[in-house]
Amino acid sequence: MESAHSPLPSVLCSVLSVKRQNCEVTLDPGRSLLSWRELRPRRGKDRSRPGICMTRVFHQARGLVNGFTHQFPSGGVTIPVTEIVSVGEEEIDEKYYNSMKWQHMCKPHAFTVRYVQRARKHRWRCKEVTFWCNDEQLFYQWLQALNDLLEQQTHRPKYLLVYINPYGGKKRGKQIYETKVAPLFSAAGICADVIVTEYANHARDNLYEVNLEKYDGVVCVGGDGIFSEVLHGLIGRVQKGSDVDHNNPNAHLSQCNIRIGIIPAGSTDCICYATVGINDPETSALHIILGDCQPLDVCSVHNKRTFLKYSVSLLGYGFYGDVLKGTEKNRWLGPARYDVSGCKTFLTHHCYEGSVSFQPAKWVLGSPRDQTPCTSGCYICRQSSKQLEEQQKTQVFGSEHRGKQDDDWTTIKGRFMAINAVSMSCACPRTPKGLSPAAHLADGSADLILVRKCSRLDFLRHLIRHTSNKDQFDFPFVEVYRVIF
Structure with missing residues (x-):
């Protein structure tokens, strides 16, 4: 009998059945990988039977060993444990078992692994595979090993607060959550308290009162509006609790x-599109389940010493500001209101005279025209974040740094069609590359885009560039700067 303190095997390897085919299934805790490959049938009496355990201790796990490698055809499936959604015991359907498909197995046991499958264009799907065996001890050994590894994913949420905007977009928020998101949360063992908002800023107001200590996160179902409500509610509550004057x-x-x-x-x-890469509910739900986290720059907007709002995407004055203002009057049109308001604003062809003052972000890596998009684990964001943290710790960025840069302000005067400051690419299905394709999500800067007065035709050419791969800044009337905000 083995000692109670004996180490667990570094690799668990067994022959299990998948869709009536014998497969060698391997769990490598050291590399956090689960893989399975179909076994070629053997001739003679030494045929592999599902449930035969070949658990071994490999001091250096470098794939499969000895006589098993040559049995595999090309292919197989390998998934990281970090992308496993859940593992659970599968109930045996007696009718299914009695249909002669599994009668060669004595008292079969089955467990199902749900995992993420990556598709094209950043789309994720939840797939599942069921493993069968007739050895009860082996069955529980696999369940225990997989669940132990999942429990080590401590960054995954267990209890969420969900706000649903039933009026956003095509008014399908509640249906989307109930049909596409709730089943995934349930399968992953996530409990959720759901609140369907009833009026504007309902989520923001509720976040000032709700007990947040029992939640691992807040989920908003809707568009950018409900996200803004949640953002203002959380940041406002934190500042209130810390006695910070946001004005x-x-x-x-x-x-x-x-x-x-x-x-x-x-x-x-x-x-959602700029952070995840696609506006797909199932993909976003899987990112939430796995505990994926993406920091964002948040910009506060003030009028003198009065706080107005927080922004994580676009601050628009001129054309885009007029478009958004026009959409509020036609919300009953749904998504079509952006096309209606955009056409009307384009035809009016307003320009605005004024001056814009800003500080160039000289310490930030990259530039708005370097064709380097922000991706997961972005080097530019990581390095810029480290620099910001160091400056905050030494109180250089908070006081001395700003004082030394008082002379670095740049002022531009003129007549403008649009003045935009974006702290992310602002990509969406209408503009797949965004207003500034190289803007970064968490580098502590924003891209300032100035569109000077021009003809309707030139301005239309500039707008069309947002829907193509061409450089939308390559016009004599367009200027772009990476600035401190």
Whole structure:
């Protein structure tokens, strides 16, 4: 009998059955990988039977060993444990078992592994595979080993607060959550308290009152509007609890550590599209289940010493500001209101005279025209974040740094069609590359885009560039700068 303190095997390898085919299934805890490959049938009496355990201790796990490798045809499936959604015992359907498919197995046992399968264009799908065996001890050994590894994923949420906007987009938020998201949350063992919002800023107001200590995160189902409500509610509550005056533009805001998940069900879903890469509810739900986290830059907007709002995407004055203002009057049109308001604003061809002052972000890596998009684990964001943290610790960025850069302000005067400041690419299905394709999500800067007065035809050419791979800044009347905000 083995000692109670004996080490667990580094690799668990067994012959199990998948869809009536014998497969060698391997779990490598050291590399956090689960893989299975179909076994070629053997001749003679030494045929592999499902449930035969070949658990071994490999001091250096470098794939399969000895006589098993040559049995595999090309292919097989390998998935990281970090992308396994859930593992559970499968109930045996007596009718299915008695249909002669599994009668060669004595008292079969089955467990199902649900996992993420990556598809094209950043789309994720939840797939599942069921493993069968007739050895009860082996069955529980596999369940225990897989569940132990899943329990080590401590960053995954267990209890969520969900806000659903039933009026956003095509008014399908509640249906999307119930049919596409809730079943995935249930399969992953996530409990959720669901609140369907009844009026504007309902989510923001509720977040000031709800007990957040029992939740691992907040999920909003809808478009950019419901995300903005949740963002303002969480940041506002944290500042209130920390006695921070958000009306002071120089105040150092307390960091909000509660994660926000987005299930797209709006008209544009700009924030979801720019962070996940696609506005697909199932993909977003799987990112939330796996505990994926993406930091975002948050910009506060003030009028002198009065706080107006927080922004994580676009601050638009001129054309885009007029478009958004026009959409509020025609919300009954749904997503089509952006086309109606956009055409009307384009035909009016308004321009605005004024001056814009900004500080160039000289310390930030990259530039708005370097053709380097922000991706997961972005080097530019990582390095810029480290620099910001160092500056905050030494209080250089908060006081001395800003004081030394008082002379670095740049002022541009003129007549403008549009003045935009974006802290992310602002990509969406309408503009797949976004307003600034190389803008970064968490580098502490924003891209300032100035479109000077021009003809309707030139402005139309500039707008069309947003839907293509061409450089939308390559016009004499367009200027772009990476600035501190």
